[in-house]
Amino acid sequence: MKIKYDLLKNDGKARYGMLHTNYGSYETPMFMPVGTLANVKTLTPEELKEMNSAVILSNTYHLWLRPGEDVVAHAGGLHKFMNWNGPILTDSGGFQVFSLAKNKKKDIVEEGVHFKSHLDGKDLFLTPELSIQIQNKLDSDIAMSFDECIPYPATYEYAKASTERTLRWAKRGKDVFNNENQSLFGIVQGGKYEDLRKFSAEETVKMDFDGYSIGGTSVGEDKDTMYKMIDYAIKYLPEDKPRYLMGVGEPLDLLEGVERGIDMFDCVLPTRIARHGNAFTRCGKINIKNAKYKEDFTPIEDNCDCYTCKNYTKAYVRHLIVSNESLGGRLLSIHNIRFLIKLMEEIRLAIKEDRFVSYKKDFIEKYTIKKTN
């Protein structure tokens, strides 16, 4: 069965809805933790469930290299392989075009993309067809079209050519797509250019995907540019399909995205910064390694309902991080993911109660005054 999206409520452009999948129905807007290598780094499925995590991400490029999509298929698909009985979205490898293809001009050709394996340096060639076929085998719930995540800044000429190619790739991927139980999302590119975003959105929608994502954001552009990229594209996306903003996960950006009509977000931020000792709090991000927490025997946040805050102190978590103990990154990952998921829970409630704008204002006010603390 394909996924299905019900738009249940609007509050301005913000949307409250329900995403129906083969692994349950979940409210949107939602935040999706990233588990590139078939695991959300350091966390078990049980822990993710406890945090009320719905969809998790995995990555086509990475699983292709290791362990290989056939291994996953022989295991009975990604869900069984990783013991996750919730929905899974697989990224296509498009972001790796951005991060790993060193020489864009030479490595990105019409047929596909040349990579050097980050594992052994071996030459690899990934095409839209191959990406989709791998994802079909991985048997995720949502597959992504193979695109190029355009770097920032990019010239108009580059962005135009890349955007057009991404459209051709989307078509090619869709043509070979073959998995009844899987859905396929199209990706809007276009860089920072309004007409290209419009063009990309309209053309992608014409191909009729199960959902649409806005890509090419959070690649180094300033916030205003990012928000404009969303504005330029989102008005051309259909109301009855989910909209997914790729790679965005800073609390303030989630709010800005929701306000513009985004339903799904993913980001490595909560887990990555956790491993480096940072925690989201209502009063802004904190660095647990700071000396001032050495003897702070209070939780990261007093009113947080996460496992970490209910059981551990800043001083202890700090000690673990400073000592390079993996439990430190685990505890902070639990807190950070729960923080973002809780944020989305509150956002959904606010939308349902027609008070999203005031909720957003209150949150931002608190989040950005940390300096006085």
Place this chain on the structure above:
RNA sequence: GCGUGAUUGGUGAAGUGGUUAACACGGCGGAUUGUGGUUCCGUUAUGCAAGGGUUCGAUCCCCUUAUCGCGCC
């Protein structure tokens, strides 16, 4: 007691008679947005055991003292 070798920041240490005394670790702070990366970036000794001398100039040369090591009575 005599002889001898050392003494550089929180630590391990490089180094030179002449502008700002390597590097590493540690400390302190920052970054991180579809995750190659226990990652990246700042910053951290106005001072080279103490005092005196030689010199235009000494952490580097000489003397004295202190501390530590080694050898011999």
